Amino acid sequence: MGWEEQVRRVVPYIPGEQPKQKGIIKLNTNECPYPPSPLVKQKAAEFQTDDLRLYPDPDASLLVKALADYYGVKEDHIFTGVGSDDVLAMSFLTFFNSDKPILFPDITYSFYDVWAELFHIPYRTPALDEAFRLKKEDYLCENGGIIIPNPNAPTGLSEELDTIEAIVAGNPDSLVIIDEAYVDFGGKSAIGLVDKYENLLVVRTFSKSRAMAGIRIGFAVGSSRVIRYLKDVKFSFNSYTMNAPSIAWGAASILDDGYFKETVGKIINTRERVKKELRELGFTFPDSRSNFLFVSHKSIPAAELFEALKQEGIYVRYFNKPRINNYLRITIGTDEEMDRLLTFLNNMAVPR
Numbered sequence: 001m002g003w004e005e006q007v008r009r010v011v012p013y014i015p016g017e018q019p020k021q022k023g024i025i026k027l028n029t030n031e032c033p034y035p036p037s038p039l040v041k042q043k044a045a046e047f048q049t050d051d052l053r054l055y056p057d058p059d060a061s062l063l064v065k066a067l068a069d070y071y072g073v074k075e076d077h078i079f080t081g082v083g084s085d086d087v088l089a090m091s092f093l094t095f096f097n098s099d100k101p102i103l104f105p106d107i108t109y110s111f112y113d114v115w116a117e118l119f120h121i122p123y124r125t126p127a128l129d130e131a132f133r134l135k136k137e138d139y140l141c142e143n144g145g146i147i148i149p150n151p152n153a154p155t156g157l158s159e160e161l162d163t164i165e166a167i168v169a170g171n172p173d174s175l176v177i178i179d180e181a182y183v184d185f186g187g188k189s190a191i192g193l194v195d196k197y198e199n200l201l202v203v204r205t206f207s208k209s210r211a212m213a214g215i216r217i218g219f220a221v222g223s224s225r226v227i228r229y230l231k232d233v234k235f236s237f238n239s240y241t242m243n244a245p246s247i248a249w250g251a252a253s254i255l256d257d258g259y260f261k262e263t264v265g266k267i268i269n270t271r272e273r274v275k276k277e278l279r280e281l282g283f284t285f286p287d288s289r290s291n292f293l294f295v296s297h298k299s300i301p302a303a304e305l306f307e308a309l310k311q312e313g314i315y316v317r318y319f320n321k322p323r324i325n326n327y328l329r330i331t332i333g334t335d336e337e338m339d340r341l342l343t344f345l346n347n348m349a350v351p352r
């Protein structure tokens with residue numbers, strides 16, 4: 001009808017499944033298999049629910065201060081949001097506002113094109129090379145902004161900081177966002193470049209390495225000028241994105257660095273062991289620096305493996321998209337979970 005012609009029509013992003021049944025092995029959404037820091041548990045127990053009657057601190061100062069101290073930057077270099085999806089969406093809205101196309105790789109986080117469509121931002125997706133590597137030259141041309149995840153998803157590959165710096169330095173007229181959702185698992189962070197380049201914004205999340213996907217915390221580090229623009233848009237949209245528990249528990253997570261490093265270390269060790277075992281079973285994959293592997297089998301089609309694993313109660317992610325429809329993205333779980341996966345794959349792969 002008439003009113004429907006005015007509707008902002010979108011094709012939404014489809015998040016990975018969150019199955020309800022118990023006892024499954026969930027390796028499909030890159031969550032952490034270990035709990036958050038015990039300090040978060042303690043803060044949760046101490047939390048005064050009576051205080052929920054008050055609005056939260058719109059500046060999330062406690063969390064911002066903890067992050068500023070941890071990363072050695074000033075507080076006005078930090079922006080926080082409801083998961084990095086919120087931070088990224090705000091960043092698209094704030095900085096990608098030209099008639100020139102923004103750039104991001106053809107194989108990448110599948111939310112980028114959804115935001116571009118939602119905000120009517122033109123975009124181009126230069127193809128990664130055969131080995132899923134980024135070609136720097138593709139990003140040294142006229143554009144309306146750039147977003148690159150490093151490590152990339154779903155490949156898990158990490159690009160050298162020199163490559164990232166060359167792209168940022170070569171685009172003084174564009175805002176360059178580096179999405180570092182997975183950097184804690186062995187990538188190289190661009191946070192150190194923020195002082196040098198005013199056009200750089202680095203986006204991070206508590207959902208993976210900090211085991212807090214359920215509380216929804218993301219943040220960005222950038223020059224004070226970039227952060228100010230981001231805050232202006234956020235405060236024109238919703239002042240109270242960060243709720244009180246997020247602020248308190250997020251700050252607690254940052255303070256417990258010992259636990260954080262131990263957890264990340266365990267996941268990296270498991271990942272490296274699983275890489276060896278999968279190789280022996282006939283799988284190939286890019287050399288992941290993230291908390292997941294992007295695997296392809298020499299003879300069993302990925303779609304078939306996906307279904308067989310699901311029947312077994314093991315959930316992984318399959319993208320039925322050009323170039324990657326013979327790959328599975330498998331999150332690194334606990335050693336026990338990965339052993340169950342490997343045993344199943346071993347039985348399945350043997351008769352081939």
Ligand code: PMP
Nearest residue numbers: 083084085109149153181205207
């Ligand atoms: N960036 C990338 C590359 C991701 O894979 C994800 C996870 N889906 C996110 C950002 C968003 O994570 P969150 O909103 O939980 O911080």
